Amino acid sequence: MSNVMALSDKHALSVERLTVAFPHGDQVMLALDGATFEVKRGEFVCVVGASGSGKSTLLNVLAGLDRPSGGRAHVHGRVALIFQESALLPWLTAAGNVELALELRGVKASARQKVAHELLNRVHLAGFERRRPHELSGGMKQRAALARALAQEADVLLMDEPFAALDAISRDLLHEELERIWTESHLTILFVTHNAREAVRLGDRVIVLTSRPGRVAHEVPIDLPRPRSLDSPELAVIAGRITDRLKHEMSNGR
Ligand SMILES: Nc1ncnc2c1ncn2[C@@H]1O[C@H](COP(=O)(O)OP(=O)(O)O)[C@@H](O)[C@H]1O
Ligand SMILES: [Mg+2]
Known part of the structure; x- marks a missing residue:
């Protein structure tokens, strides 16, 4: 029992062998296939994956909008979800x-x-x-x-490509804004994007998903000091490696 308490103290969310299947004609199609990872309280984690790798499905399950077909996804505390379209x-x-x-x-x-x-x-x-x-x-x-x-007053903010439709300057400003709000608060953020640079700009850690179906291919801790610049050479090197990995995953997925 005390072990369980200690775990939930430290982790804001956990995803364990998460599988999500959708009906596809008379068959089923896997959107996620055994994704496993954890996010610590107060951590800012980015998930990158190609289009169709199950990123939105992952957030929807964490927000309670989709149901797992197998495995578990659990959030400790209250969640808020922000989409690409503001949904105001x-x-x-x-x-x-x-x-x-x-x-x-x-x-x-x-x-x-x-x-x-x-x-x-x-x-x-x-x-x-x-x-x-x-x-x-x-x-x-x-x-x-x-x-x-x-x-x-959420404990965990789930963000689904929230800045993908914005121009570069607005996106830059919102990166600063979000980082400031995260630093001032005790929020845990799980931020989904298909853009490796954006993930490296924001994340303490970047989780790279495989393509169709999604699974954790790789986890990259980002040790660059904050605030980071999208244009910095150090950021570009790490983002370049992640993009190569994504391309590799995409060519495996089709
Ligand atoms: N409600 C649904 N019904 C059927 N298929 C779905 C549904 N939601 C997502 N999918 C399928 O699951 C896969 C993953 O989708 P999604 O999670 O939206 O990926 P991403 O957000 O990474 O682009 C896609 O092939 C998509 O077509
Ligand atoms: Mg999506």
């Missing part, structure tokens, strides 16, 4: 979206407006509280989605 409710303002998350968490009506303002301020959206999603840029929408995730 279009009829609510930025503040309204954050306030709704606060309401669902049981925050009193009298406190919601102030807390939403503080959270939007934290992601540098002060002054944009009354805008609706279609009046915000792509980067601003992802900032608002981040504020909403913070409103959920």
Whole structure:
């Protein structure tokens, strides 16, 4: 019993021989096939894999949206999920979206407006509280989605290619923003991307998935000091090796 307690103290999430199968015509297709890894509390881990390697499926299982066909996936604590599309409710303002998350968490009506303002301020959206999603840029929408995730007081943030649709400058700024928020908080982050540079920019560790079906091919600890620059030669070398590995996995997968 004490062993179990110690484990859950240290780990924010664990994935053990996780297999997920989907029906495919009259057969089944494996999206994940025996993926195993753990993430420690407070760790920032990136998962890279080619398109179709089961990255979204992995996050969906961790968020409780998909069911494992075999093995286990477990998150200790509350999760928030951020997608490539911000998934803000279009009829609510930025503040309204954050306030709704606060309401669902049981925050009193009298406190919601102030807390939403503080959270939007934290992601540098002060002054944009009354805008609706279609009046915000792509980067601003992802900032608002981040504020909403913070409103959920999650322990673990699951991020599914959240910045893939952004221009390079907005993405750079959001990398800084996310890193700052992670440093200030006790959040654990599992960040999925197909971009090796982005993974090395952000992660304490990068998990490389095999292609179709997904399994852990490789784990790379990233010891470069923070904050890192996407353009630094040191980062490029590590990202280059990971990209080679991904290409190798892709050629095996077809
Ligand atoms: N709900 C679903 N039903 C059937 N097949 C699915 C479903 N979700 C994902 N898949 C399939 O599982 C594989 C992995 O998908 P996904 O997890 O979205 O990969 P990634 O996010 O890495 O691109 C793909 O071949 C995809 O078509
Ligand atoms: Mg995906």
